Amino acid sequence: MxxxxxxxxxxxxxxxxxxxxxxxxxxxxxxxxxxxxxxxxxxxxxxxxxxxxxxxxxxxxxxxxxxxxxxxxxxxxxxxxxxxxxxxxxxxxxxxxxxYINLRPAVSFPNVPLPIALPKGEQINCVVVRENTEDFYMGIGGRGRKNFQVPLHAKRALYDFNATLDVKLDQDIEMAIQLGAISRPGIERVTRFGCELAKKRGEKNVALVSKSNAVPHIYGFLDEVTKEVVAKEYPDLTLSVVNVDALCYHLARKPQGWGVMICPNLFGDIVSDLLAGLAGGLGVAxxxxxxxxxxxxxxxxxxxxxxxxxxxxxxxxxxxxxxxxxxxxxxxxxxxxxxxxxxxxxxxxxxxxxxxxxxxxxxxxxxxxxxxxxxx
CATH class of the missing domain: 3.40.718.10 (Isopropylmalate Dehydrogenase)
Structure with a gap:
């Protein structure tokens, strides 16, 4: 045994x-x-x-x-x-x-009350593939006044990140700084996980949840690398890039229309909790x-x-x-x-x-x- x-x-x-x-x-x-x-x-x-x-x-x-x-x-x-x-x-x-993956399925179960009515015969059956070690959840940053330094350190399996940020302000005001960072290998591995999961579920499309129009350095890089991986390694899959705010709007109206969603750490946390509420609550999440x-x-x-x-x-x-x-x-x-x-x-x-x-x-x-x- x-x-x-x-x-x-x-x-x-x-x-x-x-x-x-x-x-x-x-x-x-x-x-x-x-x-x-x-x-x-x-x-x-x-x-x-x-x-x-x-x-x-x-x-x-x-x-x-x-x-x-x-x-x-x-x-x-x-x-x-x-x-x-x-x-x-x-x-x-x-x-x-x-x-490096936080996997959160959202499924509507029989007789579990939902906050929205689904068309007869349809159900919510999607999954958030959330990157789990990078983005704005790295816990690096600090605060100070006028002229100050912020030590930045994060140790991960992929790398050991060390830097110091010199802040100079022309006004004597207090400021807080939080750093987010993502790496090419970090993006590649979560993309591959999401694509393999979509294939296992028999789906032809993967959604990337992003916000590159407002946060171009981090999420522009996320879009670029994810597109490269899907085009090169998963030509049978279609990649849809959707802004996180638009996604939340669509999920509240038609959550049953989604499958695998690849999300950076911050957005994945928010979207998966939204889906938990739409699919019946934390008791089935x-x-x-x-x-x-x-x-x-x-x-x-x-x-x-x-x-x-x-x-x-x-x-x-x-x-x-x-x-x-x-x-x-x-x-x-x-x-x-x-x-x-x-x-x-x-x-x-x-x-x-x-x-x-x-x-x-x-x-x-x-x-x-x-x-x-x-x-x-």
Missing amino acids: KQYNIAYLPGDGIGPEVSAEAHKVLAKVSSDYGFSLKWVEFPYGATHYLKTGELLSQSALTEMADCSAMMLGAVGDPKVKPGVLEQGILLALRFHFDQ AAGNIGDGLSMFEPIHGSAPDIAGTGKANPIAAILSAAMMLQHVGEDKAAAVIEDAVKAYLADAKLPQMPIEFGGSASCSNVGDMVLARIK
């Missing part, structure tokens, strides 16, 4: 609750399909940080590197200053393991942080400490994230069975059997059990 070692961070708030339901489903399909999952648990999150002051240890990163994938419940607590956990755990994991080494899978809804322990959490996003993880390690059949079970549960459920998020009365564990019962 093949065994996969899975690094597991249950995290904070509802993280352990929704993860427990995903674990139940994973235990069933792994038994049915002849493989096993060994969970390698780590304590990192708000609770551990508040108790010890530790975010991540080097020894833990070394141990994680030997795992097949990572599953994250959720990280966050209002007792911790915003940005500490995001930068010290989530971004640290993404950058350390060079998880799964995500993967994918690289050539350890990849991490998580629901994008956060830790929701206000409902932790009440049973109100919706575990579907965690269950779908688990299916994404299985697909990543090569267990495609088991992953498809989980996705089918989620769809079957939602299609069959009467209102009281729906998650509380969708107006029903089913608890977190009830929802997990009902999905589990439909695994075939």
Whole structure:
């Protein structure tokens, strides 16, 4: 029997609750399909940080590197200053393991209420391929008055970036500066990932989300390199370049008309959350942080400490994230069975059997059990 070692961070708030339901489903399909999952648990999150002051240890990163994938419940607590956990755990994991793709599918499921009405027989079925290590999320910049220097440093798998910005102002005013940067290899690899995904989905078109008319240096370069890769390596695909503001307008009117969307880091974060809302909410929004080494899978809804322990959490996003993880390690059949079970549960459920998020009365564990019962 093949065994996969899975690094597991249950995290904070509802993280352990929704993860427990995903674990139940994973235990069933792994038994049915002849493989096993060994969970390698780590304590990192708000609770551990508040108790010890530790975010991540080097020894833990070394141990994680030997795992097949990572599953994250959720990280966050209002007792911790915003940005500490995001930068010290989530971004640290993404950058350390060079998880250069943030993959966020958006699918409208049966009986899940949507904010807009879709034509009969149509559904939302698209995916954001978000570049995950560059752009304006590199965290480099600073602030000062009149004449000041801003040290700029970012270490990535592709390069080690070092510079100093000398700022001279003719007025004694305070100014803040944030630097965004993208590289040719960074653009090329996310373009190839998006194109391969479009081929796998049987699609002929890929959309590049950009804004080169207003930000020509970064996004003009993005447009140029993406067009080169598609023309040279994927002649059977058509590339559509769409400004992010126009895309948001079109998504709000006709979200079912889109497939694979390649986005730079900043725009990908915004567009994927918009799509999550259009497709039914964060309770059905799964995500993967994918690289050539350890990849991490998580629901994008956060830790929701206000409902932790009440049973109100919706575990579907965690269950779908688990299916994404299985697909990543090569267990495609088991992953498809989980996705089918989620769809079957939602299609069959009467209102009281729906998650509380969708107006029903089913608890977190009830929802997990009902999905589990439909695994075939």
